[in-house]
Amino acid sequence: MTRFLLRKAVGMLGVLLVLSLVVYAVFYIAPGDPAQLACGEKCSPAQVAQVRERLGLDAPVYLQYAHFLQGLVAGRDFSAGTGLLHCQAPCLGISYRSGEQVTDMIAARLPVTASLALGAMVVWLILGVGTGLLSALRRGRLSERLLTALTLAGNSVPVFVIGLVLLIVFCAQLQWLPFPTYVPLTEDPQQWFWGLLLPWISLALIESAKYARLTRSSMLETLADDHIRTFRAYGVSERHLVTRHALRGALTPVIALTAMDLGALFGSAVLTESLFGLPGLGKLLVSSVSLIDLPTVVGLTLVTGFFVVLANVIADVLYAVSDRRVVLT
Amino acid sequence: MSAEPLNAGPLVEVRDLVVDFPVGDGHVRAVDGVGFTLEAGQALGIVGESGSGKSTVAYGLLGLHRGTGARIGGSVRVAGVDAVTAEGDELRRLRGGLAAMVFQDPLSALDPYYAVGDQIAEVVRVHRDVSRKEARARAVEVLDRVGIADAARRSRSRPHEFSGGMRQRVLIAMALACEPRLLVADEPTTALDVTVQAQILDLLHELRAETGAGLVLVTHDLGVVAGSVDRVLVMKDGRAVEHGPVTEVLGTPREPYTRALLSAVPRVDAPEAPGATAVSAGGDVLLEATDLRREFATRGLARRTAPVTAVDGVSLTVRAGETLGIVGESGSGKTTLGRMLVRLLEPTGGRLHYRGRDIGALGEKELRPLRRELQMVFQDPVSSLNPRRTIGESVADPLRIAGETDERRIRTRVGDLLERVGLDADWYHRYPHEFSGGQRQRVGIARALAPEPRLIVCDEPVSALDVTTQAQVVELLGELQRDLGLALVFIAHDLAVVRQVSDRVAVMRAGRIVEQGDADTVYDSPQHAYTKGLLAAVPVLDPAEATARRHARLASATA
Numbered sequence: 001m002t003r004f005l006l007r008k009a010v011g012m013l014g015v016l017l018v019l020s021l022v023v024y025a026v027f028y029i030a031p032g033d034p035a036q037l038a039c040g041e042k043c044s045p046a047q048v049a050q051v052r053e054r055l056g057l058d059a060p061v062y063l064q065y066a067h068f069l070q071g072l073v074a075g076r077d078f079s080a081g082t083g084l085l086h087c088q089a090p091c092l093g094i095s096y097r098s099g100e101q102v103t104d105m106i107a108a109r110l111p112v113t114a115s116l117a118l119g120a121m122v123v124w125l126i127l128g129v130g131t132g133l134l135s136a137l138r139r140g141r142l143s144e145r146l147l148t149a150l151t152l153a154g155n156s157v158p159v160f161v162i163g164l165v166l167l168i169v170f171c172a173q174l175q176w177l178p179f180p181t182y183v184p185l186t187e188d189p190q191q192w193f194w195g196l197l198l199p200w201i202s203l204a205l206i207e208s209a210k211y212a213r214l215t216r217s218s219m220l221e222t223l224a225d226d227h228i229r230t231f232r233a234y235g236v237s238e239r240h241l242v243t244r245h246a247l248r249g250a251l252t253p254v255i256a257l258t259a260m261d262l263g264a265l266f267g268s269a270v271l272t273e274s275l276f277g278l279p280g281l282g283k284l285l286v287s288s289v290s291l292i293d294l295p296t297v298v299g300l301t302l303v304t305g306f307f308v309v310l311a312n313v314i315a316d317v318l319y320a321v322s323d324r325r326v327v328l329t
Numbered sequence: 330m331s332a333e334p335l336n337a338g339p340l341v342e343v344r345d346l347v348v349d350f351p352v353g354d355g356h357v358r359a360v361d362g363v364g365f366t367l368e369a370g371q372a373l374g375i376v377g378e379s380g381s382g383k384s385t386v387a388y389g390l391l392g393l394h395r396g397t398g399a400r401i402g403g404s405v406r407v408a409g410v411d412a413v414t415a416e417g418d419e420l421r422r423l424r425g426g427l428a429a430m431v432f433q434d435p436l437s438a439l440d441p442y443y444a445v446g447d448q449i450a451e452v453v454r455v456h457r458d459v460s461r462k463e464a465r466a467r468a469v470e471v472l473d474r475v476g477i478a479d480a481a482r483r484s485r486s487r488p489h490e491f492s493g494g495m496r497q498r499v500l501i502a503m504a505l506a507c508e509p510r511l512l513v514a515d516e517p518t519t520a521l522d523v524t525v526q527a528q529i530l531d532l533l534h535e536l537r538a539e540t541g542a543g544l545v546l547v548t549h550d551l552g553v554v555a556g557s558v559d560r561v562l563v564m565k566d567g568r569a570v571e572h573g574p575v576t577e578v579l580g581t582p583r584e585p586y587t588r589a590l591l592s593a594v595p596r597v598d599a600p601e602a603p604g605a606t607a608v609s610a611g612g613d614v615l616l617e618a619t620d621l622r623r624e625f626a627t628r629g630l631a632r633r634t635a636p637v638t639a640v641d642g643v644s645l646t647v648r649a650g651e652t653l654g655i656v657g658e659s660g661s662g663k664t665t666l667g668r669m670l671v672r673l674l675e676p677t678g679g680r681l682h683y684r685g686r687d688i689g690a691l692g693e694k695e696l697r698p699l700r701r702e703l704q705m706v707f708q709d710p711v712s713s714l715n716p717r718r719t720i721g722e723s724v725a726d727p728l729r730i731a732g733e734t735d736e737r738r739i740r741t742r743v744g745d746l747l748e749r750v751g752l753d754a755d756w757y758h759r760y761p762h763e764f765s766g767g768q769r770q771r772v773g774i775a776r777a778l779a780p781e782p783r784l785i786v787c788d789e790p791v792s793a794l795d796v797t798t799q800a801q802v803v804e805l806l807g808e809l810q811r812d813l814g815l816a817l818v819f820i821a822h823d824l825a826v827v828r829q830v831s832d833r834v835a836v837m838r839a840g841r842i843v844e845q846g847d848a849d850t851v852y853d854s855p856q857h858a859y860t861k862g863l864l865a866a867v868p869v870l871d872p873a874e875a876t877a878r879r880h881a882r883l884a885s886a887t888a
Contacts, residue, residue, distance in 0.1 A: 226437035233391050233430045234452045234503070235421035244451075248442050325441060325489050 005313070012309045019305045023298045024065055032292045038096035054078070055096060068093060068298070092302070093295030097288075102299040105284065110303070112182050113280035116272065117265040119196055120203035121258060127151065128208035129254060132215025136223065136250075137242065151212045154205030163202040163275045170198065180276040199276045203269065207261060214257060219250040248322060255322070259315030263308030267300065340408060340511055340543045341367040341390065347402035348385050348394060348567075356400060359385045361567035364403070367560075369510065372537060372544035374554030374575065377564035378590075378795035379766075386564070387513050387547045391424050408510050426456040429504035431497075431533075433516035438500055439488040445499045446472065446484025449506050456507040471502040475532060493659070494525035501532065511543045512536075518553060522658035522822060527866040530557050531879060549795060551594055552868030555579055556875025563587050575872050593800040595825035597852065597867045612649030615684060615784055615816050616670060619644050622678030623665050639665040641840035642679065647784060652810060652817040654831030654848065656824055656863070662840040667786045667820045671703040672696055701731055701780035708789035710769035714761040720772045721747075721757030727779040746775040750805060767798035774805065778813075786818040791826060803830055824867050828852050836860050 027034075035052035036043070043051070052058050056067060056078075070076055071091035078085045078094055087094065092102035131147040138144045154162065170177045180198050183191040222228065223246050231241055270282030281300060288296035320326040346363045349356035360382040367373050377383040388394055389405055392412040405412040408427040410419055424430075432438035440448055449468035453459065459467070465484070473480035475498040488496055497517060504512055514533065518526040534557055537544050546558055554561055554575065561578040563571040563586065571584040582588045621643045624636040640662045647653050647670075657663045668674040669681065672688055681689035688699060704727075707713035714723050724743045733739055744754030750771040761769055770790060777785050787806065791799040807830060810817055821827050827834060828848055835845035836859065844857040855861045865882070869875050 226432065226434060227440045229393075230430075230432055230438045230500075230503075231440070231448075231452070232424075233393055233432075234425035235423075235455045236451065237421070237455075245440050245442075323442060325487070 004316075008309075008313045008316070012306070012313070015309055016302055016305055019301055020068070020298055021065070023301050024061070024068075024294075027292065027294050027297070028061055030292070034096050034292055034294055037292050055094070068295075092299035095288075095293055095296050097291050097293045097296075102295045105296065106281065106299055106303055109279055109281050109284055111184060112278050113266055113269060113273070113282065115182070115185065115192065115196055116199055116203065116269055116278060116280060117262055119200040120207070120265070120269075121262050123200045123204035124207040124211055125254075125258065127204055128211025129215045129251070131208065131212035133219060133242075133247075135212065136216045136219035148212065151205070151209040155207075155209030157205075159202050159206055159271045160275050162205055163198070163272065166198050166202055167276075180278065182278050196278075199272050199278060202275075203265075203272045211254060211257070215250065215254055218253050219246060222246045222250040225249070252319065252322060255315050255318050259311040260308075263304075263311035266307040267304030338406070338409070339366040340369040340371075341365070341373075341545070342406045343386070343389075343403070344405075345403035346386065346389055346405060347400075348382070348389060349400040349402075351398045351400075359399075359567055360389070362403070363562075363564070363567075363569045365560075365562055365569070365572060367511075367543050367545065369543055370537070370541045371560070372546060372558040374558035374561045375545065375547045375564060376549065376551055376554055376561060376590075378549060378797065380566075381564040382567040383547050383549075383564045384515050385567075387430070387515050387545060390511070390513050390545065391428055391430055392420055393424075393430075395420070421455065425452055425509065426507050427509055428511040428513060429507070429509040431500050431504045431512060431514040431517050434520055436488065436493070436496060436520075439496065441488055444485045444487055445491070449484075449499075449503045452503055453506050467506060468502075471505045472499065474505065474536075475499070475502040476528075477502070494521055494528065497521060497525075497529050498532070501529070501536070505536065505540075508540065509542060511545065513545045513547070515547045516549070517546070519548070519550070523824065523863060523866040523868075524658065526553070526868070527882065530868075531882060533557065534879065550868065551579065551591060551796075552870055552875075555868060555870050555872045556879055563590070579870055579872060590796060591870065593796040594870060595796075595800070595803070595823070595829045596870075597825040597828055597864065598869070612651065612814075612816075614646050615649045616647040617682040618646075618670065618679065619682075620679040621666070621669060621676050621681060621689075623662075623669055623674060624677045638840055640669065640676075643837075643840075643842055644679075645835055645842065645845065647816050647818060649783065649816050650810065650814045651832045652807075652819055652830050654827035654834040655818065655820045655837060656822065656827045656834065657837030658822060658863075660839075661837040663820045663837050664788055666837070667705070667788045667818060670818060671705050671784070671786050672699075673705065701727065702783045704777040704780065704782040704785045706770075706773050706777045706785060706787040706790045709793055710766055710773050711761070711793075713773055714769060716761050719758050719760055720764070721759075723761075723772065724776045724779055727776060731780055742779070743775075746778055747772075749778065749809070750775045751801075765798070766794050767802060770794065770798075770802055771805065774802075774809070778809065782815070784816040784818070786820065788820045789822065790819070792821060792823060799826065806830060824852075824863060836863070 035048050035055065035057050038055065039048050039051040056064060059067070067076060071087060071089070071093060073089055075089040075091050076087055078087060085094070087101050087103070090103060092106070094100070095102055095105065128151065131151050135144040135148055167179070171179045177198060178194055181195045183195050185192045228241055228245055231245055266281060267285055268282060269280060270286050272278070273280040273283045281304065284296065285300045288300065343366070344364045346360055347358065348360040349358050363382070363386055365373065375383045375386060389401065390407055390412060392415060394401055401413050407423060410423045410427060412423060415423060439445065446465060446468040449471065450461065450464035453464040453467050454461070457464070469480045469484050472484055477483050477495065477498055488499070491499060512533070517533070518529050521529060530553065533544065533546070536542070544558070546554060548554060558575055560573065561575050562569055563578065563584070565586050571578055571582060571587045578587060579591065582591060621640060622638065623640040624638050626636045643666055645653065655663050655666065665674065669676050672681070672691070676689050679689065680687055683699065683703070688696065714720065721743050724746055725739050728739050728742060740757065743757060747756060748754050752768060752771055752775070761772070764772065790806070791802050794802060803826065806817065809815060817830070819827060819830050831848045833846065834848045834851045835842045836851065836857065837843070838859050844851060844855065844860050851860065852864065855864060865878065869878065
């Protein structure tokens, strides 16, 4: 197990390194001069040159990248007009745009996206897996058809439509819920919950149809397994068959899919974040890309990449815990 | 179970049982008016080929068709419970409490996620009002009874940590857990090696004598019933063809179908059609393996364990026009060897000469021209044909690979090949699922014949087939060999089939050949103790002989 985790950690470092290299490369191929952009349109060529030097953009690309890596491990200093600005490890650089430290910018927004993604995951697992199980066990009945239709509808309507409808109905018309805002969990758990409920539901509705289908087919497959027949032939009740024998096998693929979706959501929940005005990572990523704010984009890519890999390692471990035949090597 | 009134009726009474399965809009009749009775302590064998409805009858004894959409007619009474109409608690008491099923394929019949002891304990708690701890104790007790060594510790192992034979014992232990009055065993030994099969059958026999339970043994293997049951019911197409005491049904069968079934069973004790294949033997040496080895490295960078040696220094020769049989139990390395002989696998040691040329280490490019001369027929006729392509296309593949482009010539050649293996040339456009197992295996043989090979390695070509089909395919292979002068390497676990087809035989065990020689010599006067053990474990069709052998086995086990 320890060996497995160590190997995964090394692999993760490799993946992140390649990711950062790719982002660097893409930005140097892309048009647009970051120094000009950082300085503004009215800057004189002299001013632009000054900015370029200050941001270290005059150095060759490979040196810039080396500095970036150095900052990540040991921290680095930037000249900020009059004095020196120290950026502590792990330093992801300084935003060309705002002059803020990227690490701080991400750290401020990470809890928002994490709250959104994890909460949505809980909702879509309840909704999706529940629907899937129900439709596997009560095939063809009314309750099953209704739930399946609901999740399918959720899947086929864009999040900004669902979100808007939910906002209008529950916040504006019925006034059952407050308009979504982000209140940190540490500040007030209740407000955190109510403020995020609608975003969670909107995001989960998109995902749950996928989970319902997966759970349904994998449950039906497991229920047809020989070992289920064995216990049925020994008088074990149907409810027991499902909860004790079928569920465990049926949920294994769900674990894998959840891990992938959750990791990816850290960088891609931008529509939900924008719609509900939540200051998360996705929003930051979109604005940084359009502003060619290289340090922020690289930083965000690394952080989301980190979560994708991490989620998959967790899924591997869960796999091995749930199925003892799996040996982690 | 003393609460159950031991009323005068028989333990099992089946009358006019009819089972219809829903298919599309209609129904297909799987069982058509079968009836029998079984007294307590007696054993009944239900034999038949696949699709005869024998397992369907067995499932009916536990009411397992309930809730599947199947229509049941007639009556089934087991230990006083009506299996067709019983509901709720009564049905659950029947299942496992009064009658218990021993399933086929012990790997998939157990839940992979739980320890075997817990699975048995769960069944105990369904039927008995006992604590978790008591149920576990009972599980260990029955595991010990069926011969699992160190039962207390092994009860905490999961199914995949047991061998096939041990898993079958676990399933029998589960059946015993609640002291049922009837055991229903559905092909309990089909997936097992002969020596293990003999052990399991002996165990079932012993348990029946000890507990006085009745036994219904479902099998396709007439040899299995010979020594294990009192009465036999022969089924064909859902009907009972013949029913009577085992000595009469196997000794003096009245029905033509039973006679056909019996005559199709390959005998290990006498060569079939002697001289038929021996004529062609003794040609030039085609393939010669010297000290051939194959190791498989176990995966994993950090945790490097010793590689597994699948084939451990095998030397053999195959002459043009002869059949070399390779027998061995599962895991003996016979498939690995077969694949190396046609260079689907690269040997990790030793030399392999084909027509005087060392092909053991040739690269893929140099092997290319030789590939057409070395062909293979695979065990599973279902998965070795692409289900999305017509059989004609599958047979045409080797021709196209060989560079044939003229579509008309390909069609004609494929048509010839299909006819050669006993199929219709017009079936070019049909898909594999439209054929029976035997027909699919014929397609596999046609495909192997297409490039006009000199040597065909057949890896368990008939083990997935019924005895009558098996006999036909074996006959076809012999015929092809005579007509085309092919060399065959026939790999099988079934000693009788191997004797039937082979000129020479090699017996494999743990990656080595323990004995090889002329087929008659090896079978009639085996030299190696392992060969002797294998031959002694082969089920025989004569019930008296089977009983005598069982006594001999038990005597040698206790001695």
